[in-house]
Amino acid sequence: MAPALGFLICGGAMSSSQVSYDSQPPQLSGIGFARWIWRQLTSMRTALVLLLLLAIASIPGSIFPQRSQNPLQVNEYYQTNPEIARWIDRASLFNVFSSPWFSAIYILLFISLIGCVVPRTWEHFKSARALPPITPKNLERLEEFHQFSTNWNESELLKHASSELNRRRYRLRTLPDSIGAEKGFIRETGNLLFHLSLILLLIGVAYGSLGGMRADVIVSEGETFTNVATSYDSLSTGGLFSIDDIPPFTITVKKFTAKYDLVTNAPIDYRLDAQVVDEPNKAPRDVVVKVNKPLTFGDARVYLQANGYSPIVTVRNSVGAIVLRGPIPFLPQDGNLTSIGSIKVPDMQPQVGFVAKFLPTFERTVERGGFSTYPEALKPVLDLAAWSGDLGLDSGIPQSVYRINTEKLTQIGLDALSPGQKWELPNGVGSITFDGFTPWVNLQVVRDPGKAYSLVGAVLILCGLLVSLFGRRHRIWVRVSQKDGDTIVQVAGLTRSPGLDEEIRTLVAVLQEKSEIGKEDNVKE
Amino acid sequence: MSKSDLAFLSNDLIYASMAICALAFLVFAYELAWSIRLGEEKTTLTRRQKVIRIAQALTILYFLLLFAGVVTRGLSAGRVPWGNMYEFSITGALAFTLAYLVASLKFEVQWLGILITFASLLTLGTAVTLLYVPSAPLVPALKSPWLVIHVAAAIISGGVFLLANCIAAAYLILEQVEKKRAGARPEWAVRLPKLETLDQLSYRLVALVFPLWTFAIIAGAIWAEAAWGRYWGWDPKETWSFITWVGYAAYLHARVTAGWRGKRAAWLCLIAGSTFLFNYIYVNIWGTGKHTYSGL
Ligand code: HEM
DSSP states (O other), X not given: OHHHHHHHHHSGGGOSSOOOOOOSOOSOOTHHHHHHHHHHHTSHHHHHHHHHHHHHHHXXXXXXXXXXXXXXXXXXXXXXXXXXXXXXXXTTTTSGGGSHHHHHHHHHHHHHHHHHHHHHHHHHHHHHHSOOOOOOXXXXXXXXXXXXXXXXXXXHHHHHHHHHHHHTTOEEEEOSSEEEEEEOHHHHHHHHHHHHHHHHHHHHHHHHHHHXXXXXXXXXXXXXXXXXXXXXXXXXXXXXXXXXXSOOOEEEEEEEEEEEOTTTOOEEEEEEEEEEESSTTSOOEEEEEBTTBOEXXXXXXXXXXXXXXXXXXXXXXXXXXXXXXXXXXXXXXXXXXXXXXXXXXXTSSSEEEEEEEEESBEEEETTTEEEESSSSXXXXXXXXXXXXXXOOGGGSSOOOTTOOOOTTEEEEEEEEEXXXXXXXXXXXXXXXXXXXXXXXXXXXXXXXXXXXXXXXXXXXXXXXXXXXXXXXXEEEEEEEEEETTEEEEEEEEEESSTTHHHHHHHHHHHHHHHTSSOEEEEEEO | OOHHHHHHHHHHHHHHHHHHHHHHHHHHHHHHHHHHHHTTOOTTHHHHHHHHHHHHHHHHHXXXXXXXXXXXXXXXXXXXXXXXXXXHHHHHHHHHXXXXXXXXXXXXXXXXXXXXXXXXXHHHHHIIIIIOOOOOOOOGGGOSTHHHHHHHHHHHHHHHHHHHHHHHHHHHHHHHHHHHTTTOOOHHHHTSOOHHHHHHHHHHHHHHHHHHHHHHHHHHHHHHHHHHSOSOOOOHXXXXXXXXXXXXXXXXXHHHTXXXXXXXXXXXXXXXXXXXXXXXXXXXXXXXXXTOOSOO
């Protein structure tokens, strides 16, 4: 395949100037070898092979779960096949798109494209001013060749051919006995535009991930979020990002409304009413955020990504003093928002923790236990299992806020509460009241400074593609000579795009007609 | 007519279109079997052409019924009928058949009918059995003008890619047949276009829709930026769209600049096409990721 691909790249519309490829490294050492490497890398063949490689390398990313998209599934993988998972991880197959080998292909492609296309663009612009190529010696060897003889005057004929080709927007080179004509410069321009735009797209992608950030925060109804690094639940940033790049806006979640389809339980509409302050000391403004309508702050945007419920509970200790109160976000497990969470009360002696399930529309079966049958809170119930002992919060190992490590705990009771109900814990430990619930939303703050470049790159890629696919490039030569008192007219052409044969046939027909008594005596296929 | 009446009507129309499509397939198949059996007798050619014409009329009828089915499905949900994989499949079959009918106005491709009706039946059969979901409103992420732009571009590209692939497959089959008989064609294949014509045709179709496919991906990316907070996240559907794009780009490159023709080009075309099908079938049904609106 390699030789074919080689031709694939160096031939064709790109090659106004033919580039030759040495397939063997030269026997030189040092600079010579480095130059050979550079030439190999920056050949279009290499660029295309790298693009193919990039496509192939992305396949495992769609087969194995990716940490960046689906961390839970990666954990599952680890739990079921720890040994295999470790090997998969060693090959970066859980992080394909940030793996060293994927980045290597990406960077090589980038270098290869630049090294290949930039010099070609230069060549192309030089050749824009150049005249069409000199008429080849043996026109009859070209793919399209016509010849006829006439007794018309040579220079008259050439003049006619010139004006005819001119009319069809050919650029001309006039020689004493012949003319060379060229059209379809645009096709090559399109091709170059395509490849240059590909570089721009890659720059946009790289700049976006280096200078960008992505952060998530869960905000319950009624709460206010301030955009500073410490208020995020999770934050990932590129190497060039600084937190000063995004303004310290605030968002107050006033009301979140979700509508569901009564038959399929699928969501129909999410709407977040919020009040935002763009910068400290600016006047607040009311906004509506929807799934396809993010908020914009400078070059950062805030997306409504997910939602769930936060049960509101009050926990009292043995003497009735409040030790914990407030909404606690729970994690949805299914489309009906069966949600799990944990309520940790470290300020009790001994410490108490609740492993909890919030069921917006409660249902219970023997096999499944409690679950929800509709995402809206039609019959909300809080399922609780109380544990007492050491919550392990001081161990220094970070814990999930949704789960409790029950290793050093003993279960002291189970109960299910409706809103307003209170549960007196056994042995006079204290009590918990299920006061109600409030929705939460997951806001995602994203800054991608490269996306404008990517968009321009992508649109130009499309333009370049259209021009290079549908633009036509033709070269035509007309030569006249004398033979036995007759004028021999030869017309020939070269192309890689369709339509030349017809172009030449009509040209010949016109010339014959003009020279009146033309008689064609040789048409070569 | 109420919305649920419309939904039922749509189902009936889809079933009816499948019945007619099956009929069209049988007529195409009958014609093929006939011409294989008759062998060298040339006199039957015009009669066979009549049979083909009947089959094509049935195909048009099937297309109209399917069209009505898709439209009523959209009306029953009060939106464009592209919200889940069932709807995507029926519209895809529609686009595919339309591409065939339009192409048969300009080129001699009537003979492809047997492949077209077969592929349509397969698509629709899968849709009504495996993929069917009741008509319902759109989920919030799909409520966007980009639904029309992105999905229409994707469906049309898909239909034309598949047509190009059918032609490439026909090329490979005929090439094999001709090779066995040292260049001569059996009677049933005589009226089929020359190999070169097939080769050119599948190339032209791909070249025509490749920019549209590029546009579908770009539109998807613009939409993803608004809906998901990033324009490209290597979600399985995005990954495979990219792979298909590179596949067809390689095919075009190979033809335009390396002069690949015939068998090698047809194989390359089939490989690129199979990545599209893989994306459609595997990623929608078994894949994970953000692009799962299939409702399965
Ligand atoms: C870079 C981003 C995207 C790419 C590359 C992409 C690619 C595709 C492709 C290839 C199809 C064709 C059908 C198929 O193979 O299954 C498709 C269909 C579809 N796309 Fe996208 N898409 C993108 C973003 C989006 C976004 C943001 C949405 C909606 C929020 C969306 C919604 C749909 C829907 C509803 C269909 C038709 C139904 C289906 O096949 O599931 N796409 N997309």
